[in-house]
Amino acid sequence: MTGFDHFNVIGPIYDWIFGRGKVDHLVALTDISGQTRLLDIGGGTGRVSEHFQGQVKNIQVVDSARNMLKEARDRDLACVLALSECLPYRDRSYDRIIMVDALHHVADQMQTLREITRLLAPGGIAIIEEPDIHNFLVKIIALGEKIMLMRSHFLKPERIAEMVLEIGGSDVVINKKKGIAWVIITRHIE
Numbered sequence: 001m002t003g004f005d006h007f008n009v010i011g012p013i014y015d016w017i018f019g020r021g022k023v024d025h026l027v028a029l030t031d032i033s034g035q036t037r038l039l040d041i042g043g044g045t046g047r048v049s050e051h052f053q054g055q056v057k058n059i060q061v062v063d064s065a066r067n068m069l070k071e072a073r074d075r076d077l078a079c080v081l082a083l084s085e086c087l088p089y090r091d092r093s094y095d096r097i098i099m100v101d102a103l104h105h106v107a108d109q110m111q112t113l114r115e116i117t118r119l120l121a122p123g124g125i126a127i128i129e130e131p132d133i134h135n136f137l138v139k140i141i142a143l144g145e146k147i148m149l150m151r152s153h154f155l156k157p158e159r160i161a162e163m164v165l166e167i168g169g170s171d172v173v174i175n176k177k178k179g180i181a182w183v184i185i186t187r188h189i190e
Contacts, residue, residue: 132179
């Protein structure tokens with residue numbers, strides 16, 4: 001990544017600025033068990049992953065912003081500094097993968113989706129939660145991020161689903177509610 005790194009600058013105060021948000025719907029969609037291996041891609045401060053602590057076998061938070069991960073470590077979460085396009089994990093090593101409010105920030109969205117499907121175990125579920133660009137307020141947010149020179153590129157949830165289907169090996173369902181879209185990817189059992 002080149003240029004100004006917004007997330008490293010705001011890492012220490014990210015949760016204070018943006019709050020922790022409601023994750024009840026995401027947690028319900030994730031359908032976890034005590035043996036679940038969970039990967040939070042673009043998990044930043046761990047504000048979402050902390051809701052799964054004590055409920056899963058293990059959690060890994062991966063992000064490209066060192067200062068965001070420092071906050072996640074302070075929450076006793078295991079963290080890895082990496083780009084979403086090139087994740088340092090074995091194929092099929094996670095039962096659940098979440099990516100919350102982050103896909104629009106990555107440089108290569110298709111490669112990130114390839115990595116998600118590569119890492120997802122057969123029968124595993126990945127949930128990509130993104131602002132729904134169909135929503136007028138989200139369009140304003142997208143414009144604001146462009147003005148702040150954040151390399152954001154918002155995709156329609158239908159386009160994200162199409163990209164996953166192009167990769168193959170998974171089924172995709174879209175769930176929407178109040179300006180948020182959840183693209184739910186279920187890896188085929190082979």
